[in-house]
Amino acid sequence: MNDIHNEEASEESVSPEAALGRVMELSFLMAADMDAGQAKLGLTRARATIMWQLHHSGPTTQRALSDALKVTPRNITGLVDALEGGNFVVRTPHPTDRRAILVKLTDHGAQTAASMETGWHEFAGQLFGHLSGAELEAFLGTLDGVLERLRTVVARSLGA
Amino acid sequence: MNDIHNEEASEESVSPEAALGRVMELSFLMAADMDAGQAKLGLTRARATIMWQLHHSGPTTQRALSDALKVTPRNITGLVDALEGGNFVVRTPHPTDRRAILVKLTDHGAQTAASMETGWHEFAGQLFGHLSGAELEAFLGTLDGVLERLRTVVARSLGA
DNA sequence: CAACATAGTGAATGATATACACAATGAAGA
DNA sequence: TCTTCATTGTGTATATCATTCACTATGTTG
Missing domain, CATH: 1.10.10.10 (Winged helix-like DNA-binding domain superfamily/Winged helix DNA-binding domain)
Structure with a gap:
């Protein structure tokens, strides 16, 4: 791998x-x-x-x-x-x-x-x-934004 | 998959x-x-x-x-x-x-x-x-902490 | 030079995954 | 009912990735 x-x-x-x-x-x-x-x-x-x-x-x-x-x-x-x-x-x-x-x-x-x-x-x-609630929330917020962009990229990549 | x-x-x-x-x-x-x-x-x-x-x-x-x-x-x-x-x-x-x-x-x-x-x-x-410098920095900081923990977990998991 | 280590490959095998063809069954309509 | 079409699972064949074991050729070291 x-x-x-x-x-x-x-x-x-x-x-x-x-x-x-x-x-x-x-x-x-x-x-x-x-x-x-x-x-x-x-x-x-x-x-x-x-x-x-x-x-x-x-x-x-x-x-x-x-x-x-x-x-x-x-x-x-x-x-x-x-x-x-x-x-x-x-x-x-x-x-x-x-x-x-x-x-x-x-x-x-x-x-x-x-x-x-x-x-x-x-x-x-x-x-x-180990993450505080605030840090975890911020991390998840950023991650969700990235995921949303990634989903559109993947959809385009596999759809085209 | x-x-x-x-x-x-x-x-x-x-x-x-x-x-x-x-x-x-x-x-x-x-x-x-x-x-x-x-x-x-x-x-x-x-x-x-x-x-x-x-x-x-x-x-x-x-x-x-x-x-x-x-x-x-x-x-x-x-x-x-x-x-x-x-x-x-x-x-x-x-x-x-x-x-x-x-x-x-x-x-x-x-x-x-x-x-x-x-x-x-x-x-x-x-x-x-699309992330601001601050948001990217925060994300990376959290990620690095997670990575550090993950490395020890993996080392233990594969070493044992 | 003898003994050992290293680099790459042949042979065999296993796990994941696909495409194609096919039999059995279900569903829908004439 | 009977024909047609779709769906479910599997046999056969194949590709890719990955391993182990055995082996040859070469390097390295005492």
Whole structure:
């Protein structure tokens, strides 16, 4: 994985480029930590994402998972195969639609998902728990503005 | 790819969890936009990372690329194979070490890297260019504190 | 020169992701 | 009802990224 966070001597220490560099590094390190946590639970990133979705939405069809994760249905089939092999989920028939399959967490899967939930809150606390209410509010305000701009950039980038 | 950015109704709108959720969304959208830009140049994420490294460090041995990207040497071999096949880089003998190979950008590769550089600055401007100096400074200050904590968390997570 | 370390690659494998084709089922209309 | 069309999931094939292990060629050191 990439790990290149150059801080060019020629760049000012406060600049859009500096902010982008920091955010990239943040993103990289967060992913590394979350991957490590998921691996400790016997999960990969993609599989953990499905677990997270099931944990928050309950039993879900593979089609719905495909929509939620924005990946192809075929990909979901493979990920659910792996999760089923690890006894994290089971496939059950859909009560009304015989084409569809409901994926649901096993007891073991539910326990794993609960650990993920706990880890999520701990992680949030470790990263942002030290901030004062005012500082956190200011940070979120700036972040929301950036996110809004980013969403329009992405929409244009993927739409065009 | 994951695309789950739940904003739980039960969570306060200003909280560590809210911040983590926003940062995750930011990270996801940034990756999507950058992937799209790289694809437009005929590159994937991993290949673009090598291009970026070569652009900023000049001709580099595969071993050094392996260290910089923190991936196995074998992986670098494959990525350089692909970049060589696309005429982005050439392998040249190392002047003093006959075991080693210097990977360097072709003209086409250098032009592509220059486009990446331009895109990077544009992207930074689009995301953060609207912020006042004070707001940017505050944002960076908070971010640096978060990064520092994250680094220790990651070090512990990967060291243990 | 012997012993060890380093640089790169072949072979095998795993995880993620896609496209295409297809069977089974559902839904809507004639 | 029966035909038509859409939807759900999966088999097959392929691409990319990434790893481990084994190996050759070369450098380095005692």
